[in-house]
Amino acid sequence: MGAVDIEITRLALYYSLLIIPLGAMLWLGVPMVRKTLLSVARMTLQLAFVGLYLQVVFELDRPWINTLWLLVMVAVADLSVIRGVKLRLNRFALPLFCALVMGTALPLLFFVGPLLNRPTLLEAQYVIPIGGMILGNCLRADIIGIRNFYESLRKGEKAYLLALAQGARIREAVLPYLRDACEAALMPTVATMATIGLVSLPGMMTGVILGGTSPSAAIKYQIGIMIAIFTGTAITVLLAIALTIRTAFTPYGVLDLDSFRK
16 A cells, blocks of 8 residues: 555645744744745745656656656756855866766666666666665765865865975875865764664655555665665765866866855
């Protein structure tokens, strides 16, 4: 038995629950009411569009269509990372895109292939929702990791330049900053894995249970997706920083401030 369907009228009435947080914002003078309303409107329109589109995609279930949709998702995530870290689009779009593709594709294919043992690796029912979960976490980790890396370099520029002056190569000089960036990016996932099941029932497990699957099977899915997410975020952050180093520094090893939007 699948999850209970929600009537449109009941969902429309459910929006009234937003009166509580919006009222609190107005009372406290938090300048986020307009932004929140716009975000809710965007969420509704985007999910409505994606829901209609995915219904067609699932019915067709063509490998090339599924791949194309995943690439569109990666491209949108790429732009979100660049905007979130305030990088130059023309310099960082391609390196970040490649990092996101690798960080999403590798754990996704292992999940659908060896773990689920599906005959078709690009089956829409699995690759799109699972790929979306991995990609969404890679996006957040990228923003945290890349921002931490370049902000730390700016603040510790004297120590970095001293390391270069003492004969270190760029990759050797940036290693401490890369280490800190990876720790900052991966720590939220590590903390989630340490408390999962005790503090909260995560989305993957809840969704599988609502779909009518037994809790024991849902636990296996959740373990698999957490390993995939952690692996994907680690690959993405490391690759993103490694691939952007070439465009973010001058030939003399100095951080090029023109790489960042003012």
